[in-house]
Amino acid sequence: MSEAHQQTQQDASFTAVFTHALQGRPCTVVGLGDQPEKLPVGDWVRDADDVDLALLGFCDGPTLDIGCGPGRLAAALAEQGQVVLGIDVVHEAVGQTRERGVPALHRDVFEHLPGEGRWATALLADVGIGGDPVALLARSRELIDPRGRIVVEIAGPGVPLKAIWAVLECDGVRSRPFRWAVLGCDDIVEVAHQAGLAVASVQALGGRWCAVLEEPS
Numbered sequence: 736m737s738e739a740h741q742q743t744q745q746d747a748s749f750t751a752v753f754t755h756a757l758q759g760r761p762c763t764v765v766g767l768g769d770q771p772e773k774l775p776v777g778d779w780v781r782d783a784d785d786v787d788l789a790l791l792g793f794c795d796g797p798t799l800d801i802g803c804g805p806g807r808l809a810a811a812l813a814e815q816g817q818v819v820l821g822i823d824v825v826h827e828a829v830g831q832t833r834e835r836g837v838p839a840l841h842r843d844v845f846e847h848l849p850g851e852g853r854w855a856t857a858l859l860a861d862v863g864i865g866g867d868p869v870a871l872l873a874r875s876r877e878l879i880d881p882r883g884r885i886v887v888e889i890a891g892p893g894v895p896l897k898a899i900w901a902v903l904e905c906d907g908v909r910s911r912p913f914r915w916a917v918l919g920c921d922d923i924v925e926v927a928h929q930a931g932l933a934v935a936s937v938q939a940l941g942g943r944w945c946a947v948l949e950e951p952s
Contacts, residue, residue, distance in 0.1 A: 754827040757828060786943055793856075793947050794856040797820075798817055800821040801857055806832030844874055852878065855882075888944070890944065899916070932948040933952065934946055
């Protein structure tokens with residue numbers, strides 16, 4: 736293998752490596768903890784379970800699924816008769832969402848999006864996108880109607896707020912570092928406040944946690 740090809744194998748884009756993961760190849764993420772962690776792709780490509788449905792119970796009206804992945808949650812909302820649009824930066828994720836019969840766009844949340852300022856709900860199943868939860872929540876606030884809400888899945892109590900550089904490893908290919916964040920129950924009120932939002936509720940959902948954010952009253 737040439738040195739240039741070897742460098743390519745060790746310096747692929749996040750989207751390229753994540754695509755391999757969504758296609759079923761084993762993938763680990765390095766940087767979230769002390770040891771590499773298996774990427775739980777199986778949880779993302781399955782159908783929605785009871786905890787997912789409980790999370791989606793907080794989505795009210797037309798919903799924008801930000802970072803929709805392979806479309807598990809968006810498909811469940813559509814099956815309930817909800818208007819939903821998924822967005823993701825990974826083509827494979829968008830394609831798998833569309834294969835479930837759900838509208839989806841290959842789009843970054845910080846780009847112009849359809850229906851800006853009119854969505855009833857913005858769904859963030861992973862608030863770590865981009866490594867800056869304040870910026871992500873502030874952008875999500877711009878996308879919803881002032882009477883709308885943001886439904887955010889967060890980590891549980893005792894998990895500190897942190898922003899890190901992580902990499903994905905799959906089939907011997909290592910991605911370039913990308914920014915990610917972890918946000919839990921202990922910090923959601925302050926982070927929401929910095930984004931111009933208020934926490935309407937925090938809910939425990941079968942070992943998972945979510946927060947509902949709204950405009951301050």
